[in-house]
Amino acid sequence: MEIKAKIINYIHSLNEKFKTQYLVKEFDLWALGITIVIGGQYFGWNAGLSSGFGSMAIATCLMGSAYVGLILSVSEISSALPFAGGAYGLARCSVGFYPGFLVGCFEAFEYVIYVATSAVSLGTMICELLGLSVTYQPLIWFLFYVSALSIQIIGGRAFWYCNNTMAIVSLLILLIYCFGSCQYINYDKYTPYIITDDTINSTTDKGMFVGGMYEFMKIFPLAAWFYVGVESIPFAADKVDNPKKVIPMGMITCVLTLFSTSLLVYFITCGIPPGVEQTSSTLAVFNSGFSKMFNLTDKQVLVLSLPATYATAFGFIFPYGKLIEALSDSKLLPRILGTKTIGVPPETKDYTRESRLSSHHSNSHISANDEEDKSVKSDEEHRNSIDVKSTPYVAMLIGSGLGYFICLLQYYCPYIGLQLFNICILSAFLAYITQCVGYIVLLTKFKTIKREFHSPFGIFGAIYSALIFSIGVVSVIYFQTDNHFAIYVFMCMTGLLSCYYYGYASKKQTFSKAEQKILFVAHVITYNGAKRRQSQMKAKKRPSHASVPSNLSYSSTNAINSRKVSIKHNHNLARVVPIASNQLSQSNNESLDSEKFTSEKDLLGTSISTNIPKDFNEDHDSDDEKVDDNIKYKKLNKIEEEPHSSKKLSSPLIIRSFKD
Numbered sequence: 001m002e003i004k005a006k007i008i009n010y011i012h013s014l015n016e017k018f019k020t021q022y023l024v025k026e027f028d029l030w031a032l033g034i035t036i037v038i039g040g041q042y043f044g045w046n047a048g049l050s051s052g053f054g055s056m057a058i059a060t061c062l063m064g065s066a067y068v069g070l071i072l073s074v075s076e077i078s079s080a081l082p083f084a085g086g087a088y089g090l091a092r093c094s095v096g097f098y099p100g101f102l103v104g105c106f107e108a109f110e111y112v113i114y115v116a117t118s119a120v121s122l123g124t125m126i127c128e129l130l131g132l133s134v135t136y137q138p139l140i141w142f143l144f145y146v147s148a149l150s151i152q153i154i155g156g157r158a159f160w161y162c163n164n165t166m167a168i169v170s171l172l173i174l175l176i177y178c179f180g181s182c183q184y185i186n187y188d189k190y191t192p193y194i195i196t197d198d199t200i201n202s203t204t205d206k207g208m209f210v211g212g213m214y215e216f217m218k219i220f221p222l223a224a225w226f227y228v229g230v231e232s233i234p235f236a237a238d239k240v241d242n243p244k245k246v247i248p249m250g251m252i253t254c255v256l257t258l259f260s261t262s263l264l265v266y267f268i269t270c271g272i273p274p275g276v277e278q279t280s281s282t283l284a285v286f287n288s289g290f291s292k293m294f295n296l297t298d299k300q301v302l303v304l305s306l307p308a309t310y311a312t313a314f315g316f317i318f319p320y321g322k323l324i325e326a327l328s329d330s331k332l333l334p335r336i337l338g339t340k341t342i343g344v345p346p347e348t349k350d351y352t353r354e355s356r357l358s359s360h361h362s363n364s365h366i367s368a369n370d371e372e373d374k375s376v377k378s379d380e381e382h383r384n385s386i387d388v389k390s391t392p393y394v395a396m397l398i399g400s401g402l403g404y405f406i407c408l409l410q411y412y413c414p415y416i417g418l419q420l421f422n423i424c425i426l427s428a429f430l431a432y433i434t435q436c437v438g439y440i441v442l443l444t445k446f447k448t449i450k451r452e453f454h455s456p457f458g459i460f461g462a463i464y465s466a467l468i469f470s471i472g473v474v475s476v477i478y479f480q481t482d483n484h485f486a487i488y489v490f491m492c493m494t495g496l497l498s499c500y501y502y503g504y505a506s507k508k509q510t511f512s513k514a515e516q517k518i519l520f521v522a523h524v525i526t527y528n529g530a531k532r533r534q535s536q537m538k539a540k541k542r543p544s545h546a547s548v549p550s551n552l553s554y555s556s557t558n559a560i561n562s563r564k565v566s567i568k569h570n571h572n573l574a575r576v577v578p579i580a581s582n583q584l585s586q587s588n589n590e591s592l593d594s595e596k597f598t599s600e601k602d603l604l605g606t607s608i609s610t611n612i613p614k615d616f617n618e619d620h621d622s623d624d625e626k627v628d629d630n631i632k633y634k635k636l637n638k639i640e641e642e643p644h645s646s647k648k649l650s651s652p653l654i655i656r657s658f659k660d
Helices: 002-018 026-041 045-051 053-080 087-094 097-130 134-154 156-184 212-226 230-239 243-269 287-294 298-329 353-360 370-385 393-412 414-444 458-478 485-508 513-518 520-541 556-561 633-641
Strands: 194-197 202-205 572-578 653-659
Touching: 026 156, 026 212, 026 230, 026 243, 026 298, 045 053, 045 212, 053 212, 053 230, 053 243, 053 414, 053 458, 087 097, 087 298, 087 414, 087 513, 097 134, 097 298, 097 393, 097 414, 097 485, 134 156, 134 298, 134 393, 156 243, 156 287, 156 298, 212 243, 212 414, 212 458, 230 243, 230 298, 230 414, 243 287, 287 298, 298 393, 298 513, 393 414, 414 458, 414 485, 458 485
Parallel strands: none
Antiparallel strands: 194 202, 572 653
16 A cells, blocks of 8 residues: 555656646757757768768868857857847847848758658668568658657657657767777778779779869768757757856757767778778668677667657757747747747746745844845746747647658659758758858947857857858859759749748738847847948038937937837837836946937838937836827827927836837
């Protein structure tokens, strides 16, 4: 009876535990990156050995160093602006709304393709392992998507526990392969690219480099298989407590782990039988090492490559779900795509000031302490805001449906399947370059935004990474044997997305709640810089006596100190939405006094017909009174009637527009 009671209590405790939200830590982010990337170290990259051991070694080292520079830059960005929207959010506030939209769409498409290609590899391995016909592959793909989506949509602890388990198992198998295969290494015998002709019983040694510079450029993008996807870790920013510190730590440890394992896998695989030439066309790279270690056939050891292949396909579902959700929340995609499951509440703890003080000073009197009140309240608000809505299941379902369609497309048209890698890696390289540019903009234009982590390589590291990825873009455009298929597809997609953006999305787009909370200050600084440059250009063209009066400038300090400010748009009213002061300015005790901004719609491109005087402050009600949304045009016209006022408030705000 006691054992039964213990079992019941244990099950009850597990049930209660799973009812609480799972707060993501550094290890979970590290495991997320490992899960997404690790399959690329099991397969795919070995096709680059067709250029010889030396050429692929150089490509692997260059690509690895570029990814390290990229991740260090992205880590610094995340320590300042931890936005769970990937490169899309940064591109939107650094290079513009239209390029940001394109970057977001292409990055989402990239992840969808990676899931599809990994699912195809998984189906091929299972059919070969079980001796099934290829006609069973569509069923295997379908079962994969169903199983992976089930875990992803459940989310919470179930997702993170499964993800961590797959990461550890996949990494352990990789390490067993590497250290177990060391005894079979013979570089003199296996690293030269030796072609064997059985018909005339002769061999041709082509050395370490095959095909010269042209072949090197051709295989250069294949080295990205070792690392692609590690940049998607910040998509979990909204699930992390203190993301500005946790995300950089998780990303850096992950990319260093992957860089180390990539070198281990590459140099060990190239030094063991069957040699570089035969390894270049192998489905599962680790088969040869495991076959010798365990004295089994290639078919039998193929099962050891399944966990990592499944893990990679499983892992990439998470970022494209979050990215499609971010685009939908900004109304760039239909709002239904942002529909999420209702999350469970955070772990229940008593964070009240009284309980904290009583736990430490049970016999002492509770004294008033405003600073502690603020910290406790901030702690409560942050924890309660973490993952209130759990999983963007509609985005995941739509993305997975597109991925399954791509799988079927490869099945019925194999030529398209061979070219998909070039399409998605081109999208990836362009997204990486955009992130590097965004990092440079962050360091130069957004100097006042506080950062918890600083890249040791700074701008130089971002420029270096951007140059390496630019070489990858050149490789895809000019050195592939696909008759420019990837470029034509990319251009067609750009045209379609451009028509959609200018025909629909640009008129609907807005700032999502996450952008208002994290990125709005960057948008304000970007907009103000553009307006300042525009004003300077106009001032140069005008005579000196016709210069613009100084009272027509409007500083962000005035916007912060105003309670109600109304701007007359062509077809919109504007309203003021109070927000916390630390959401508008995240500077190191520096203000944005020199910056000028008007409204959210102005930032998004809507013209404004009324200029706001610099010192204008409208009469206001008390701080506890809500702002009236239905502002009359008489109020709007009051801007011109009363250009000056001596009253000021410290209540911080931003200006947000809405349709009449």
